[in-house]
Amino acid sequence: MKSIEVVYSPKLLPLYDLSGKLVVVIDILRASSTICVAFETGVNKVLPVAGIDECLIFKDFDFLIAAERNAIKVPAFDMGNSPFEFQNPLLAGKNIAFTTTNGTKALKMAKAQGAKEILIGSFLNLSALCKQLEELQLDVVLLCAGWKDKYNLEDSLFAGAVAAHLSDYFAKNDDACIAAIELYEKHANNLDEIIRKSSHANRFQLLHLHTDDIAFCSQIDYTQKVPKLVGEYLVI
Numbered sequence: 001m002k003s004i005e006v007v008y009s010p011k012l013l014p015l016y017d018l019s020g021k022l023v024v025v026i027d028i029l030r031a032s033s034t035i036c037v038a039f040e041t042g043v044n045k046v047l048p049v050a051g052i053d054e055c056l057i058f059k060d061f062d063f064l065i066a067a068e069r070n071a072i073k074v075p076a077f078d079m080g081n082s083p084f085e086f087q088n089p090l091l092a093g094k095n096i097a098f099t100t101t102n103g104t105k106a107l108k109m110a111k112a113q114g115a116k117e118i119l120i121g122s123f124l125n126l127s128a129l130c131k132q133l134e135e136l137q138l139d140v141v142l143l144c145a146g147w148k149d150k151y152n153l154e155d156s157l158f159a160g161a162v163a164a165h166l167s168d169y170f171a172k173n174d175d176a177c178i179a180a181i182e183l184y185e186k187h188a189n190n191l192d193e194i195i196r197k198s199s200h201a202n203r204f205q206l207l208h209l210h211t212d213d214i215a216f217c218s219q220i221d222y223t224q225k226v227p228k229l230v231g232e233y234l235v236i
């Protein structure tokens with residue numbers, strides 16, 4: 001039986017051997033949710049980029065550019081990190097270079113550490129993601145982007161949702177995974193409510209922005225698309 005593990009912070013990732021494993025990158029508020037929306041809108045590919053300056057360069061190379069730091073859109077970029085910005089039909093067929101505080105960083109770490117496959121997960125593509133994980137038959141690592149290397153509630157909740165849905169197919173010998181399932185099962189019927197208690201939701205409130213994003217990112221199965229890293233690009 002294949003295994004499923006949960007990593008609550010990118011800082012813990014070096015403790016895990018990723019060779020031959022599939023990593024699901026999770027940043028519910030909001031990078032992994034927003035990436036799922038971009039592909040549902042019809043974006044061609046997304047290039048995850050580490051830094052703001054590097055991302056800006058792609059403006060000259062047939063890319064739209066999107067950047068967020070500390071939940072705020074970076075000035076001079078085409079988009080920030082709100083899923084609503086990525087619902088714009090004019091994005092269909094476009095390439096997007098994208099950098100965020102935690103999500104794109106976690107993704108690049110998983111790649112640098114030699115993961116065999118990297119997929120993007122969010123409540124928005126929960127069923128489609130679980131179906132692929134069932135079919136691919138690889139050991140799975142659910143990587144929570146967290147907040148600046150610290151634990152966060154919404155990513156852990158989603159890791160628990162995936163692990164709970166797959167519990168018949170994967171062995172769970174990992175306490176982090178068991179804890180995530182317990183968390184999810186307690187709150188499965190009120191996701192929006194528990195996510196609103198998170199520190200990132202509180203951050204949105206303090207900044208007076210994006211409070212609709214929480215309800216949006218708590219929706220299940222908005223899309224059947226499962227973005228996957230191929231080379232340097234996310235595609236479907």
Ligand code: MLT
Pocket residue numbers: 027029030031032068070071072081100101102103104145
């Ligand atoms: C991130 O990658 O840090 C997040 O998606 C932050 C956000 O924009 O809410």
